[in-house]
Amino acid sequence: MIRLLKFFWWSCVAVFCGLLLGLSGAFLYLSPTLPSVDSLRSIQLQIPLRVYSSDEKLIAEFGEMRRTPIQFADIPKDFIQALLSAEDDNFANHYGVDVSSLMRAASQLLKTGHIQSGGSTITMQVAKNYFLTSERSFSRKITEILLALQIERELSKDEILELYVNKIYLGNRAYGIEAAAQVYYGKSIRDLSLGQMAMIAGLPKAPSRYNPLMDPVRSKERRDWILGRMFRLGKIDETRYKAALAEPIDARYHVQTPELAAPYIAEMARAEMVGRFGSAAYTDGFRVTTTVPSDLQLAANKAVQDGLISYDQRHGYRGPETRYPNMTREAWLQELPKYRTLGSLEPAVVSQVESSGILVLTRDGKEEAVAWDSMKWARPFINSNSMGARPQKPSDVVQVGDLVRVQRQEDGSLRFSQVPSAQSALVSLDPNNGAIRALVGGFAFEQSNYNRAAQAKRQPGSSFKPFIYSAALDAGFTPASLVNDAPIVFVDEYLDKVWRPKNDTNTFLGPIRLREALYKSRNLVSIRLLQTIGIDYALNYVSRFGFNKQELPRNLSLALGTANLTPMEIVTGWSTFANGGYKIRPYLIQRIESRDGEVLFTANPPSAAAATQDAEPRTQTAEEATGGSGADEAKDPQAPAVAERIVDPRTTYILTSMLQDVIKRGTGRRALAMGRGDIAGKTGTTNDSKDSWFSGYNADYVTSVWAGFDQPETLGRSEFGGTVALPIWMSYMSAALKGKPEHAPAEPDGIISLRVDPVSGRAAPPGSPDAYFELFKSEDSPPPMSEIEPGMSAPGSPLPSDEAAPIDLF
Structure with missing residues (x-):
């Protein structure tokens, strides 16, 4: 018997020594390859890129992982107890490895021949999640154990738990408990009930199996088991235990929806961040604040969508997007989710047609009424210039099973509509x-993510003429200069063909003052101006505004806006007119912060305001001058960068006065409805009405609007810049300027106002009938009529009188 006991004793010692030697050998073999546990203190978890408006409204989030790290002090005690009860109830007592759990896992392996569980503690899971793969092997498990022992020696229990809860995957792209709380319950982990916390605590074991969205029954079983463990371990009392068990399974999918719909802005910010930081932009937790206020962006969204819908409905109804006749209500509900809401237009299926209107089935399963009054516009579309007969009843427009679009009004009612084909x-x-204050690149980003504001190069038409007029004013012309509005034929060496330009009305007014020619948008006057000042001078002059000289047509058609330019390029050039002659560069990102709130970048753009305040100019480096955002990084917040002056301020002041007349008495008269005297602008319409433009400003905002088809085609014979683009501009600018006092550019020194004879354009003597006041640069003021002698230049003309006289009619 004694011999048997001795044998058993020495056998146990041998096994123990063997295990000890094996572990020691494994440690000596693996320890050189073990990563430094100290790196856990400075670990950088993946956090998505978040883009905000200037007033801190979330615009978008970019990144594969949804994660919002949380500090240990902010984790509710109930959640910690629920997690430990589920994953590692001996966490407070062990030193990284729980021998009983490992023995239990080994026993399961011996019985079944398969690994049932890893026997891992939370510390071991931290080691695996941060340093190892999910490979199931003995070598990896030994490495995991060794790392866990090191982690316990170097980190506190609180630090280990904080690392664990911020790293674990909990389903639906949620990494970490705070992100999971937002995804499943739409609120912070601190605001969850005990039952909800137990639900989150049950996910680490198997996020797909115990997901409350995928399998509510199994997830409830897991939750109740955790609550039972908490009760048996004395972490909660019976009252709280029973109350938590009675909680319903109320988890549902919560996506962190943007607070501000600005997808084109979001994409521009994302692209710039990737340009700056590469793929780290998606993972390093950058917080980007843009220059866009939410109220202006919402006004821009509404203006574009309402303007396009209004244009679209003027040209008739193109029919349903598709038809689902002879189908059940349940079948319609299965089809509707295939169609996304575009802008403000929701998809719906016509379920009933009545004499007073129709009933439609929406994606949420509700049947709602659409009044006949909202359908009367729906004459059959034939082409952009013609429509069919006006409908007399709802059945003339739709049939049961038609998939149509409806627009929800402020009172909750639905209006019949369709997705516009124009953009x-x-x-x-x-x-x-x-600073970009608002930007819309199309009717709906979901329909097309092509950013027409920054990417679409289209002919600006007459909205380009102010650049030619500015060049002429700087060359010595005045608003009172007379130019002949008469037919002309050119054989242009660059066009290599005969060109007979004409005005859009096919009328001719003869000698006409520049001011009147601009607000009446006379094409032939613009051409004669360009012919007089010269192509080379004009190209060099216009390129100051930021246009690429190589992309501008080197012929007289430049005067009619035949260059291909983006709305962003146009509005940038127009900014010079609004700010008194300074060149600016558009920029979107105002500030970039790190995950820790450290400010990494603050925009310090060249500013016209800094120049007018007599700030000392700051020389820009080559890197700053070519910065991607259009704004310079602030090195000294007290020394703002000064914009370069590119145009005489008197020129922009006089041109603004002329452009104000476009609104007071010209092609932009519709804008008089805004009731403001400080706005100036110009319409633009290209041949066959393929492009519609309006650009305009006061001293606070400069805005350009384009409307047309992606594949150029006519908007219709009665559609112009003043009917399509201008109403959109008015809607936005009315909202932007609401409640703001009138703010026109200040008058610079060197401007004089003289009474001018409307026929001759010369300074009128006292008592002259019909004389009016005109603005001039002091050196360009016209002489009195009595001082004009033969051979002198015509009023305000930079050329000899024989060259400046009105060109003979053909």
Whole structure:
């Protein structure tokens, strides 16, 4: 018997020594390859890129992982107890490895021949999640154990738990408990009930199996088991235990929806961040604050969508997007989710047609009424210039099973509509520094993510003429200069063909003052101006505004806006008119912060306001001058960068006065409804009405709007810049300027106002009938009529009188 006991004793010692030697050998073999546990203190978890408006409204989030790290002090005690009860109830007592759990896992392996559980503690899971793969092997398990022992020696229990809860995957792209709480319950982990916390605590074991969205029954069983463990371990009392068990399974999918719909802005910010930081932009937790206020962006969204819908409905109804006749209500509900809401237009299936209107089935399963009054516009579309007969009843428009679009009104009612086939873009800047205040690149980003505001190059038509007029004013012309509005034929060496330009009305007014020619948008006057000042001079002059000289047509058609330019390029050039002659560059990102709140970048754009305040100019480096955002990084917040002056301020002041007349008495008269005297602008319409433009400003905002088709085609014979683009501009600018006092550019020194004879354009003597006041640069003021002698230049003309006289009619 004694011999048997001795044998058993020495056998146990041998096994123990063997295990000890094996572990020691494994440690000596693996320890050189073990990563430094100290790196856990500075670990950088993946956090998505978040983009915000200037007033801190979330615009978008970019990144594969949804994660919001939380500090240990902010984790509710109930959640910690629920997690430990589920995953590692001996966490407070062990030193990284729980021998009983490992023995239990080994026993399961011997019985079944398969690994049932790893026997891992939370510390071992931290080691695996941060340093190892999910490979199931003995070598990896030994490495995991060794790392866990090191982690316990170097980190506190609180630090280990904080690392664990912020790293674990909990389903639906949620990493960490705070992200999971937001995804499943739409609120912070601190605001969850005991039952909800137990539900989250049950996910680490198997996020797909115990997911409350995928399998509510199994997830409830897991939750109740955890609550039972908490009760048996004395972590909660019976009252709380029973109350938590009675809680319903109320988890549902919560996506962190943007607080501000600005997808084109979000994409521009994302692209710039990737350009700056590469793929780290998606994972390093950057917080980007843009220059866009939420109220202006919402006004821009509404203006573009309402303007396109209004244009679209003027040209008739193109029919349903598709038809689902002879189908059940349940079948319709299965089809509707295939169609996304575009802009403000929801998909719906016509379920009933009555004499007073129709009933439609929406995606949420509700049947709602659409009044006949909202359908009367729906004459059959034939082409952009013609429509069919006006409908007399709802059945003339739709049939049961038609998939249509409806627009929800402020009172909750539905209006019949359709997705516009035309597109539009709007860009609004602060003319003083180029800050983008609003941008819309199309009717709906979900329909097309093509950013027409920044990417679509289209002919600006007459909205380009102010650049030619500005060049002429700087060349010595005045608003009172007379130019002949008469037919002309050119054989242009660059066009290599005969060109007979004409006005859009096919009428001719003869000798006409520049001011009147601009607000009446006379094409032939613009051409004669360009012919007089010269192509080379004009190209060099216009390129100051930021246009690529190589991309501008080197012929007289430049005067009619035949260059291909984006709305962003146009609005940038127009900013010079609004700010008194300074060149600015558009920029979008105002500030970039790190995950820790450290400010990494603050925009310091070249500013016209800084120049007018007599700030000392700051020389820009080559890197700053070519910065991607259009704004310079602030090195000294007290020394703002000064914008470069590119145009005489008197020129922009006089041109603004002329452009104000476009609204008071010209092609932009519709804008008089805004009731403001400080706005100036110009319409633009290209041949066959393929492109519609309006650009305009006061001293606070400069905004350009384009509307047309992606594949150029006519908007219709009665559609122009003043009917399509201008209403969109008015809607946005009315909202942007609401409640703001009138703010026109200040008058610079060197401007004089003289009474001018309307026929001759010369300074009128006292008592002259019909004389009016005109603005001039002091050196360009016309002489009195009595001082004009033969051979002198015509009023305000930079050329000899024989060259400046009105060209003979053909």
